Amino acid sequence: xxxxxxxxxxxxxxxxxxxxxxxxxxxxxxxxxxxxxxxxxxxxxxxxxxxxxxxxxxxxxxxxxxxxxxxxxxxxxxxxxxxxxxxxxxxxxxxxxxxxxxxxxxxxxxxxxxxxxxxxxxxxxxxxxxxxxxxxxxxxxxxxxxxxxxxxxxxxxxxxxxxxxxxxxxxxxxxxxxxxxxxxxxxxxxxxxxxxxxxxxxxxxxxxxxxxxxxxxxxxxxxxxxxxxxxxxxxxxxxxxxxxxxxxxxxxxxxxxxxxxxxxxxxxxxxxxxxxxxxxxxxxxxxxxxxxxxxxxxxxxxxxxxxxxxxxxxxxxxxxxxxxxxxxxxxxxxxxxxxxxxxxxxxxxxxxxxxxxxxxxxxxxxxxxxxxxxxxxxxxxxxxxxxxxxxxxxxxxxxxxxxxxxxxxxxxxxxxxxxxxxxxxxxxxxxxxxxxxxxxxxxxxxxxxxxxxxxxxxxxxxxxxxxxxxxxxxxxxxxxxxxxx
Ligand SMILES: Nc1nc2c(ncn2[C@@H]2O[C@H](COP(=O)(O)OP(=O)(O)OP(=O)(O)O)[C@@H](O)[C@H]2O)c(=O)[nH]1
Numbered sequence: 396x397x398x399x400x401x402x403x404x405x406x407x408x409x410x411x412x413x414x415x416x417x418x419x420x421x422x423x424x425x426x427x428x429x430x431x432x433x434x435x436x437x438x439x440x441x442x443x444x445x446x447x448x449x450x451x452x453x454x455x456x457x458x459x460x461x462x463x464x465x466x467x468x469x470x471x472x473x474x475x476x477x478x479x480x481x482x483x484x485x486x487x488x489x490x491x492x493x494x495x496x497x498x499x500x501x502x503x504x505x506x507x508x509x510x511x512x513x514x515x516x517x518x519x520x521x522x523x524x525x526x527x528x529x530x531x532x533x534x535x536x537x538x539x540x541x542x543x544x545x546x547x548x549x550x551x552x553x554x555x556x557x558x559x560x561x562x563x564x565x566x567x568x569x570x571x572x573x574x575x576x577x578x579x580x581x582x583x584x585x586x587x588x589x590x591x592x593x594x595x596x597x598x599x600x601x602x603x604x605x606x607x608x609x610x611x612x613x614x615x616x617x618x619x620x621x622x623x624x625x626x627x628x629x630x631x632x633x634x635x636x637x638x639x640x641x642x643x644x645x646x647x648x649x650x651x652x653x654x655x656x657x658x659x660x661x662x663x664x665x666x667x668x669x670x671x672x673x674x675x676x677x678x679x680x681x682x683x684x685x686x687x688x689x690x691x692x693x694x695x696x697x698x699x700x701x702x703x704x705x706x707x708x709x710x711x712x713x714x715x716x717x718x719x720x721x722x723x724x725x726x727x728x729x730x731x732x733x734x735x736x737x738x739x740x741x742x743x744x745x746x747x748x749x750x751x752x753x754x755x756x757x758x759x760x761x762x763x764x765x766x767x768x769x770x771x772x773x774x775x776x777x778x779x780x781x782x783x784x785x786x787x788x789x790x791x792x793x794x795x796x797x798x799x800x801x802x803x804x805x806x807x808x809x810x811x812x813x814x815x816x817x818x819x820x821x822x823x824x825x826x827x828x829x830x831x832x833x834x835x836x837x838x839x840x841x842x843x844x845x846x847x848x849x850x851x852x853x854x855x856x857x858x859x860x861x862x863x864x865x866x867x868x869x870x871x872x873x874x875x876x877x878x879x880x
Contacts, residue, residue, distance in 0.1 A: 396495065407500065426479065438473075442473065460487060477662075478662060479500075528558050533685075548683060548686070565580060573599070577594070587662055620640055640664040649687055654687065715730075723792070731791070738803065742804075744803065747802040747845040750861040751798040752798075753838075754833070754837070754869075754873040755828075756771075778824065785802075814841040832872060833873075840876075845878070
């Protein structure tokens with residue numbers, strides 16, 4: 396197959412029945428290959444640029460050509476040398492008594508960062524295409540929410556990476572005063588190894604030259620990793636570890652603060668970055684940083700308003716609850732009673748009010764001390780609160796050792812039942828009190844007022860009635876329930 400070797404077209408070929416693949420000089424040249432040609436031929440892989448799946452078995456260009464006679468495909472070829480987007484046209488020829496499959500490779504990039512679709516276009520067409528891509532990316536990034544942000548940014552990196560024909564495109568975020576960085580988003584071309592997961596928590600000391608350059612010049616551009624100066628030995632080692640031949644990074648600012656950088660790599664070969672490559676990457680970096688800034692502002696706003704709502708709730712709670720017992724205070728009692736009457740008028744309902752006063756509490760305080768008195772009041776309040784079973788019921792501290800319970804939609808019988816329940820629960824609690832009128836345990840007297848809600852009824856009247864009933868309970872010997880008649 397000497398003839399094929401001498402042809403200027405870039406060819407890959409193999410015998411129909413054989414497995415060994417050959418390449419001619421033009422093909423090695425296309426991939427920028429000097430030596431290590433065997434390894435190159437052994438590692439050649441073909442990918443579908445659309446689905447990103449490797450072409451194997453029947454879809455492999457050699458097999459497809461053997462089956463169909465001729466083929467014409469867009470493929471991405473990866474190897475130990477540089478990776479290329481190519482148009483592959485294949486044909487079967489007869490030579491040296493054998494059938495040969497010959498694939499003619501035409502680089503869609505011509506070592507130029509433009510995608511297949513733009514390969515034949517002029518720089519102006521390419522620029523217009525990039526502008527279209529840019530406006531598509533920015534319009535899609537405008538109306539996003541934080542849940543799909545990361546996924547969408549990676550998709551956009553992919554759109555840019557495919558457009559540019561680079562092998563990897565990524566974002567790094569600085570933190571800890573710029574001393575550490577994480578690879579937060581990444582897109583890789585088919586066949587390229589991703590590195591995002593392992594590139595976390597990288598210290599400025601790991602890549603000191605890179606950090607110094609990106610922070611002072613906002614751009615880090617290396618056409619050939621092999622040519623990096625001695626001062627960048629650590630960077631060179633890292634890039635070589637990742638198989639990077641050329642790298643381009645530009646800084647990203649968020650709210651005028653250095654946020655991180657966006658970058659792209661060419662794997663396996665050097666590449667001469669041009670002015671427009673830098674410009675395009677910068678523009679994509681700006682869109683991404685604007686998106687991240689908008690999202691971070693939105694998140695801080697949401698956080699501030701959530702904190703404000705929580706503070707208001709807390710304030711509301713403080714303004715309406717009693718400091719000692721934690722149940723509703725007089726303010727909340729007054730408001731709730733007014734609205735219960737209004738609702739009762741609207742629904743033509745009965746409304747009951749209990750007034751509860753701890754018996755001989757002065758003596759309790761004098762005997763057991765003021766703080767024991769406080770503890771007893773807390774237990775009484777808790778008991779009252781637990782006896783309020785309906786959503787609309789409210790137990791409140793009316794003042795001192797006097798409490799009230801508002802019972803909407805409750806007739807006198809039901810109210811009496813609740814009053815008895817309160818006394819029963821307090822008996823069960825059995826707070827010792829030698830001087831008590833009730834069996835040497837702390838007791839309460841309860842006055843009940845039940846009224847039909849009418850426009851004529853005021854909260855002051857209802858309170859007066861319950862208070863009168865309570866006075867009677869006290870007058871009749873305490874530890875008892877009296878109903879206002
Ligand atoms: N420990 C404590 N005592 C309180 C609190 N608020 C009011 N008191 C006391 O409750 C007592 C109420 O006493 P009085 O109004 O004379 O009534 P009483 O001793 O309960 O007698 P009767 O109501 O007639 O059964 C007073 O000594 C108040 O100091 C409080 O928050 N903590």
